[in-house]
Amino acid sequence: METPVLGFEPRCPHLFNTNSRPSSSLPASTLSVRTLTAATVVKSPATVVVVAEAPRTKPHSKSFLTRKSAISEIEQSPDFLSSLQRLSRVLKVQDLNVILRDFGISGRWQDLIQLFDWMQQHGKVSDSTYSSCIKFVGAKSVSKALEIYQSIPDESTKTNVYICNSILSCLVKNGKLDSCINLFDQMKRDGLKPDVVTYNTLLAGFIKVKNGFPKAMELVGELPHNGIKMDGVMYGTVLAICASNGRCEEAESFVQQMKDEGHSPNMYHYSSLLNSYSWKGDYKKADELMTEMKSVGLVPNKVMMTTLLKVYIKGGLFERSRELLSELESAGYAENEMPYCMLMDGLSKTGKLEEAMTIFDDMKAKGVKSDGYANSIMIAALCRSKRFEEAKQLARDSETTYEKCDLVMLNTMLCAYCRAGEMESVMRMMKKMDEQAVSPDYNTFHILIKYFIKEKLHLLAYQTLLDMHSKGHRLEEELCSSLIYHLGKIRAHSEAFSVYNMLRYSKRTICKDLHEKILHILIHGKLFKDAYVVVKDNAKVISQPTLKRFCKAFMVSGNINLVNDVLKVLHGSGHKIDQVQFEIAISRYISQPDKKELLLQLLQWMPGQGYVVDSSTRNLILKQSHLFGRQLIAEILSKHHIVSRTMVVRSRSEPKFSRGQRGK
């Protein structure tokens, strides 16, 4: 039989309909269309479509056969570049594209890049070269795919809808949704006319994103404006977004809309709707849905029944959940641990630890295949019930039984060891994470820092917090506050201040008490300049006794150049400055005559704010007035005297005028 490469697609276009996606559903041996006389295409698990090859209308031309054999020669050549050089005259751009896609499908990454470079150098590229190349390259390296896209010389090619869809899809698949949206906006400005595929590509990015629902709806709202109607694929995407955001009413309404538009929901559409009911455990609606689905002839599959189990568990129907689990077992749908895990987790989270353990033991007795999830769930459940010894024991078992652990499992075991106080095991887990190149997440850091604090390894806790912060994780106030307290206790004042700052600059509001707490620590550590910064920014939420303590400490030992600033800030915040603080400040100035200007500034500032020097300070100043200019000092002190007299008169006429309030 001849091998119809070039002539195949036009005659059997449905084989290449992207909706059926044959390549990913077929085993490798049937991947090559060249070997097919009748192709069997799996359209969905339920439907098998057999496509008979159409009879030839005319024999292939000589040039066609030459190109065809050149393509297979290059694909099969151990040194494809030299074959390419030799045969390049024969080949058209679309033939090179065929080879490029063949390299992509069979994972010949280096060859694909080399071929693409060659095609560029020889000016043999078309739009589909870019869209295919970006698709395959993007599966391995987003940056390389972007590089290819940016290198497109022609501006109009850059807004070709296939090429745009290809690069946008590559960004979405790599979790770069924000860059994807930005690029999309840029493309629109440059003239892209997005189509249904473009919008669906973007929408797919919102499925697993927290709070993706409103943004997805915004995109859906743009569709009519662009003359685009939703198709079955897009309904599938949108329903998945609704389900993963718990929007069951919206999911219902989209299903209704798709029915109204003449689309029949398939198993995936129904599964998403069912999943949306699991958020609230709405088993009534779930049961109704199952009935409807069966009535249209769809047979619930494994995923559907597992999702139904999830609804029952969330709804607290544990008896029916156990029955459904038995049904899953009889149907052969419980050969792995997932449904058991769901039930165990649901039970343990509603305080039914013993029942969860029964399921766990049953599962083990039945020899159900496990990858360690079940153990992990039970370790977490035991920790929640503060049964740390059992949790630790199970963690040990897991370590010996399962070689591969994911981050959640590692965190769960780490937590069990921390709570049981097993330092050696904690270190072993950390080493394991390192070896397996699993990067710690927020939970890992949180568990470790809490543990280090408990073990009084406060500096280690501090180092870990720095690490956590530098990795961009949000910091929890309670944990930071506790660490600040302990660092203060061990006189690690500047470390405490650094924790305070990390928290302060990463959060909009922090608890008022924390400012006061850090202020005490800074005063204690004689870090007056830092203390001044805290006071300056937060004086209004700091108690008067603490401000008083700060003022006193600063006057005695703070930087002399900041003394006036400190007094002004304290006064400006409504704090009444004690007479004795002025006395201390002024004696310091007098002992340092080079600070003459500062003394004069202070003395001039005081009367305007209702402060005057007391008689002993006045005498002290007069004694040294030759250093500061006798005439000037006399003028300033007479102002103090006038003010002090009016204050005396006032306090007599307003007997209720109390300390701490100042008349204006």
Place this chain on the structure above:
DNA sequence: TTAGGGTTAG
């Protein structure tokens, strides 16, 4: 002549 999606667990 190229581009898109969807269901379950910790």
